[in-house]
Amino acid sequence: xxxxxxxxxxxxxxxxxxxxxxxxxxxxxxxxxxxxxxxxxxxxxxxxxxxxxxxxxxxxxxxxxxxxxxxxxxxxxxxxxxxxxxxxxxxxxxxxxxxxxxxxxxxxxxxxxxxxxxxxxxxxxxxxxxxxxxxxxxxxxxxxxxxxxxxxxxxxxxxxxxxxxxxxxxxxxxxxxxxxxxxxxxxxxxxxxxxxxxxxxxxxxxxxxxxxxxxxxxxxxxxxxxxxxxxxxxxxxxxxxxxxxxxxxxxxxxxxxxxxxxxxxxxxxxxxxxxxxxxxxxxxxxxxxxxxxxxxxxxxxxxxxxxxxxxxxxxxxxxxxxxxxxxxx
Numbered sequence: 384x385x386x387x388x389x390x391x392x393x394x395x396x397x398x399x400x401x402x403x404x405x406x407x408x409x410x411x412x413x414x415x416x417x418x419x420x421x422x423x424x425x426x427x428x429x430x431x432x433x434x435x436x437x438x439x440x441x442x443x444x445x446x447x448x449x450x451x452x453x454x455x456x457x458x459x460x461x462x463x464x465x466x467x468x469x470x471x472x473x474x475x476x477x478x479x480x481x482x483x484x485x486x487x488x489x490x491x492x493x494x495x496x497x498x499x500x501x502x503x504x505x506x507x508x509x510x511x512x513x514x515x516x517x518x519x520x521x522x523x524x525x526x527x528x529x530x531x532x533x534x535x536x537x538x539x540x541x542x543x544x545x546x547x548x549x550x551x552x553x554x555x556x557x558x559x560x561x562x563x564x565x566x567x568x569x570x571x572x573x574x575x576x577x578x579x580x581x582x583x584x585x586x587x588x589x590x591x592x593x594x595x596x597x598x599x600x601x602x603x604x605x606x607x608x609x610x611x612x613x614x615x616x617x618x619x620x621x622x623x624x625x626x627x628x629x630x631x632x633x634x635x636x637x638x639x640x641x642x643x644x645x646x647x648x649x650x651x652x653x654x655x656x657x658x659x660x661x662x663x664x665x666x667x668x669x670x671x672x673x674x675x676x677x678x679x680x681x682x683x684x685x686x687x688x689x690x691x692x693x694x695x696x697x698x699x700x701x702x703x704x705x706x707x708x709x710x711x712x
Contacts, residue, residue: 384409385417388712389447389482390692395435398693400408406447408484411460420454422505422686422711423480424538425695428652430480432698439478440653443588449480450652452469453495463489471495473504475512477652481689483712492661493667497676506681506707513624513651514546516584516665517561517600521647522620526551530598531587533607535572538707541626543600544570546670548680549589555585555591561570563705570682579626583597584610584699590691593712595619595642612638620645678706682706 384407394400401536409416429448431437440443456466466489468471474492479485494506506622518524530547534540537554548556548571555574558564574590576583587596587610589693601607606628611621612635619642639646651659673679684704688697688711695708 387482387484398696406486411486413461414489415460416456417458418454418485419457420452421501422453424451424505425449425708441502443478447479451475451508452480453501465645473508475508491663502686502709509682510542513539516541517622521622522598524598528552529597530554531599532556535567538706541706545679566662581606581704584613587614600609603628605632608632616640622647684708
């Protein structure tokens with residue numbers, strides 16, 4: 384076992400349940416690597432886990448949060464062929480990333496693009512993997528289609544906006560903050576909708592000239608379901624990724640049938656190793672080169688030292704962030 388420093392959740396509740404502690408980390412097994420973590424992206428799931436609403440899956444540290452990391456390969460397990468010690472890598476994990484060391488399967492981590500600072504790399508895996516999988520594997524977003532992204536100023540939202548533009552789609556988005564919409568317009572957002580009282584469908588129909596959304600990427604959940612269906616085009620697809628707006632809602636199946644629509648739920652955290660590895664390798668092949676070419680870029684809200692993890696949680700809960708909060712060791 385290796386002694387490492389980690390953020391631990393020692394209860395359920397406010398940010399005072401977050402503490403720094405020494406924890407054991409196992410040596411890497413066959414086809415695994417030990418990564419010395421340099422920086423970690425903070426995600427809404429970490430906040431929910433701290434509050435006691437989103438438990439870690441079986442086999443994952445229950446008291447150490449963190450779903451993504453960037454760092455350096457420190458030790459190779461038996462049979463590792465494609466990575467070498469000292470290489471900068473990044474990836475997603477089901478938990479435990481807020482630690483100075485993590486052990487991951489070699490196929491789950493990918494190399495950090497040359498020239499990308501490690502703090503920026505820490506802002507890539509969770510949001511860009513999630514958006515890539517949702518838009519292309521789940522929703523099959525295509526050239527010329529209209530994409531509607533909710534919470535477009537969030538980490539996943541800004542990643543989805545960029546992916547939509549790269550693939551030749553037109554992108555509209557919603558937010559509860561006018562400032563976030565203005566900043567997204569600077570990134571290429573075609574139309575921005577300020578959501579009040581969970582309603583946007585009427586304004587969307589008016590400003591889009593009656594054109595419906597081919598794909599809706601929903602990071603909010605139940606509160607937006609009825610308007611999501613109303614805003615859809617014929618054969619439209621809704622992909623639900625978040626439930627901050629509730630988990631239960633009434634759905635008009637008649638409206639769903641009339642539009643021949645699809646409603647899909649998706650999550651990365653609980654997927655098995657092979658699915659995560661396949662996603663990582665597909666992302667590395669198809670999306671990673673776009674960072675080097677300047678077509679994709681992680682949008683950073685701020686970078687804080689890991690000692691300020693409580694402040695980072697508070698900042699996220701204020702819902703005023705634009706892009707990713709990153710914590711560095």
